[in-house]
Amino acid sequence: MYKTKDDKKKKKYYILDMFPYPSGAGLHVGHPKGYIATDVFARMKMMQGYNVLHPMGWDAFGLPAENYAIENKVHPRVATEKNIKVFKNQLLKLGFTYDWGREINTTDPGYYKWTQWIFLQMFKKGLAYESNEPVNWCPSCKTVLSNEDLEDGKCERCGSDIERKPMRQWVLKITDYADRMLEDLEKLPDWEESIKEMQRNWIGRKEGIDINYKIEGLKKELTVFTTRPDTNFGATFIVAAPDSDFVNKTIDLFPNKEEAKKYVEAASHKTELERMSEGRQKTGVFTGLYAINNLTDKKMPIYISDFVLASVGTGVVVGVPGHDLRDFEFAQAMDIEIIRVVVGVDGDTSPITKKEQVQEEDGVMINSGLLDGMNIHDATKRIMDYIEEKGWGEKTVNYKLKDWVFSRQRYWGEPIPIIHCEKCGAVAVPEKDLPVKLPEVKNYEPTGTGESPLANIKDWINTKCPKCGGPGKRETNTMPQWAGSSWYWLRYIDPKNDKALVDEKKEKYWSPVDFYVGGAEHATRHLIYARFWHKFLFDIGVVNYPEPFTRLQHVGLILAEDGRKMSKRWNNVINPDDIVEKYGADSMRVYEMFMGPFSQPCAWSTNGLVGARRFLDKTWDYLFADYMGIFIDDNDRNQWISGKREGSTSHEIEVLLNKTIKKVTEDIESFRFNTAVSQLMILRNSFYDIEEQPILTKSHIELISGKCIKKSDFKKFLILLAPFAPHLAEELWHELGNKESVFKEKWPEYDKKLVKDETINLVVQINGKLRDTILVAADISEKEAREEAMKSEKIKKWLEGKEVVKIIFVKGRLINIVVK
Ligand SMILES: [Zn+2]
């Protein structure tokens, strides 16, 4: 039933889950929350007539899988296969609509052939290059990491402090796409604003200017990047980051080089977070050198301090202590001159001596020569032009986003399809030779030398240069764990294609992904890489849309019953298998959708789960106990099923049913599952309830049947319930005598007349001012409205001693009593 065909006559809907890493721990009950949501959504879309693609696969390369394998002394491939089996079994129990015929696995050579192919296209376009820059090295994972793999300056996987060391690396030029990734965020109205904001900050575009300063006594210049050149007349010092290029290359020329080297060494043991933490006492060391301020000819002492980061701009900043709080703190600590160049908010022009006087906001320039009297914005433009005219600097744009360090010195990843030749340099493996298969090794633990374990397999490494036929050596670095997930949504469209990454026509039909659901933690890693690769594939004509995901929704975490994150450490992990075993898959599905607003974190509650189960039990009982099992014998039951003996639906329930159809449809569409389930519960409770009517005499049967609901209406209820509780709904559907699956039914539509509110809050005004609201029938007449308004105690008070001159009545909205 869930096999997806490329039926081009039907409107398509592509809904995608972020595919999991099959870790050794298996899934806990929090993981499937997003999958349940997309499944409910997918089932509704199917019933609404869409051709739905809802696939699943495995992101199985990378450090988590490899570290697990090493810890448990098994080959990563064996461990991964085993883990996938566990994950798949867990998912199968929950009854998802996945088309398993489209299952993908990033470690399958048939899959990573295309990951390698994309890398080669980037290499050919100059977007993949080798570099020897200092990179993040995790001494525990024994590999290089990208900035995106760090959390607060530590290894995101193991929490170790990161070391910076220069190493040969493959790097992807993601910065070439920074502006487009930024601009195109505006074309994604169905992405949550918070995620877009995280991406904007991650890309961190800043317009400013690189200013070159002469260094006294040296032939060298140094370059700083600043976004506030307007304050440059107030610049009194220069600070370089301990790990900046400038310090690395010039340290031996520093008059105070011994002291400087000590400081640099000490700083290398601090994390970025430690260095940036606010309110920390500023430290630094004077290099003994001075730069000359072009504008004022003043000598500015050059310091090294760890509050400046090498990764921002050039890693060197110019200090303007009157107008930057951190510069002020540093100037105070080092006893450096402070000059005011912007008038204070309250007109203050006095020298800046206190922290409170530091003026980072808007204002008018003083003590700034040609800029005096201008506001800071005009001054910024003017001084940038001036500096460029004088040849002292160049306007530039800076990004926080850095090029993507794309190689890892580990075994469990896609081999980088490059052959090194002494004559020809780095040469692409010919496309016909893809995939470059990951060879078997005996020892797959990291070497720690900066070489991957692949470096030990001589007969694999030594090969021929594809260009000149001379001796060549294969690249031994592998790709990072993010590689395989940077394009996987395209492979589901055409998972078995051996000739192309994806067939052009199929891609045209299914792209883009209409809806993508996953963890918010991927806002800046996976989702940045994915957009970058997709844009590249767009540029080389593989895909026909520049953005991969039209709508994006993040999943709120499920916490443990004790309110903490589920973790082995706290011993509070709940396995979905146990829940399915004890309460049933549908109970778990209904509960996870009901437990709270979808995008918010929510603690697991066994009571809540029991409540979901009770709701399903009551639904079951309606058909088997309340309605049939107790009151009606087999003959009557058969008559009821065949529709010969129908209950009738009261007007009240009919209205409620139509309102429920409307609400459930809209709520699923906008991922408000909790209110959708609650509405279904209200509807179910409105049906006749045996517990409230204990008199079970034969003479009541007709009466009770009358309070029930028409079979056709009960069917509608079942259809609405089916996406949430597919097993139960299907079973009851068949009990009602249907031969086809409930999921082949059309999603019900509601009667517009019946969902209109029948009562309204009528606004009562006196002389146009709101004085009361009263609950009345929606179609109340003017005469009735007037009578009701006059009955109100509040209105009576206002009318006391007044004369009513006019009454204005707006049907369905308000009554205005004009008095004198
Ligand atoms: Zn690590």
Ligand SMILES: [Zn+2]
């Ligand atoms: Zn060669």
